[in-house]
Amino acid sequence: MDIRQVIGRATKEGIKHYGDSAAEKFYSFLQNREFKIPKCQSCGVIQFPPRRFCPLCYSENLVWVDVPKSGRIYSFTNQKRALRFTYPDVIGFVEIEGVGRILTKIEGEDLKIGDKVELDFVEVDGGIILHKFVKRK
Ligand SMILES: [Zn+2]
Numbered sequence: 001m002d003i004r005q006v007i008g009r010a011t012k013e014g015i016k017h018y019g020d021s022a023a024e025k026f027y028s029f030l031q032n033r034e035f036k037i038p039k040c041q042s043c044g045v046i047q048f049p050p051r052r053f054c055p056l057c058y059s060e061n062l063v064w065v066d067v068p069k070s071g072r073i074y075s076f077t078n079q080k081r082a083l084r085f086t087y088p089d090v091i092g093f094v095e096i097e098g099v100g101r102i103l104t105k106i107e108g109e110d111l112k113i114g115d116k117v118e119l120d121f122v123e124v125d126g127g128i129i130l131h132k133f134v135k136r137k
Pocket residue numbers: 040041042043044045054055056057058059
């Protein structure tokens with residue numbers, strides 16, 4: 001089995017066995033190429049990764065909001081091998097105004113801390129769509 005197939009299968013099984021309703025909803029939005037995360041209607045906290053309740057005030061009164069489509073690279077690394085990633089994939093944190101730092105796949109040449117990156121999507125084996133951020137030229 002090719003490593004990409006392993007990644008797709010691991011992601012699918014992970015959602016099924018370890019995910020909750022927030023994870024299922026998060027991935028179903030991604031299937032439609034929408035990157036949404038929950039925002040607490042009680043205290044305003046935006047959370048990533050998504051949870052079924054607010055980590056600050058424990059309210060379950062959440063609404064799903066679009067993640068802004070651009071941000072800046074906060075940190076990154078070349079990942080030799082990890083769940084969902086294979087060399088020479090780059091993973092890192094992208095700082096998004098009003099949201100915070102999001103762990104994500106990052107693509108582009110000559111990446112530097114502070115570079116502007118834009119939201120895009122990648123389909124992995126198994127038909128799963130994941131978010132990524134790309135540095136455009
Ligand atoms: Zn809250």
